[in-house]
Amino acid sequence: MGKRLDLAFAAIARKAGVPWKFNGLRHSCITYDMLLAPNATEVANRSGNSVEVIERCYRNIKAKRKDAVGWFKLRPRVAWRAWLAPDDPRRQELTSLPLIR
Numbered sequence: 424m425g426k427r428l429d430l431a432f433a434a435i436a437r438k439a440g441v442p443w444k445f446n447g448l449r450h451s452c453i454t455y456d457m458l459l460a461p462n463a464t465e466v467a468n469r470s471g472n473s474v475e476v477i478e479r480c481y482r483n484i485k486a487k488r489k490d491a492v493g494w495f496k497l498r499p500r501v502a503w504r505a506w507l508a509p510d511d512p513r514r515q516e517l518t519s520l521p522l523i524r
Contacts, residue, residue, distance in 0.1 A: 453481045455491035 429445070436443035453470050457477065460466045467474045
């Protein structure tokens with residue numbers, strides 16, 4: 424089986440000199456999802472946690488809705504479709520994604 428993605432990200436961050444927090448992306452995603460979702464049950468279903476865990480661990484009073492909206496608008500700086508084979512059907516789907524300039 425392949426390398427764990429979280430460990431690969433941590434190694435990349437370390438090489439780049441960027442501070443890395445274990446599960447930071449997951450925690451941020453769930454925290455921001457709590458601000459935008461209609462209820463904690465939806466967030467729990469998407470994240471694979473119970474509603475109790477979501478309420479206890481991811482309800483962050485310092486998080487702001489505008490930051491949550493920005494989080495989910497993040498896009499890569501490179502065209503990911505370039506990494507797909509020319510006949511891969513996902514190429515067309517990814518062509519329409521806005522890139523960060």
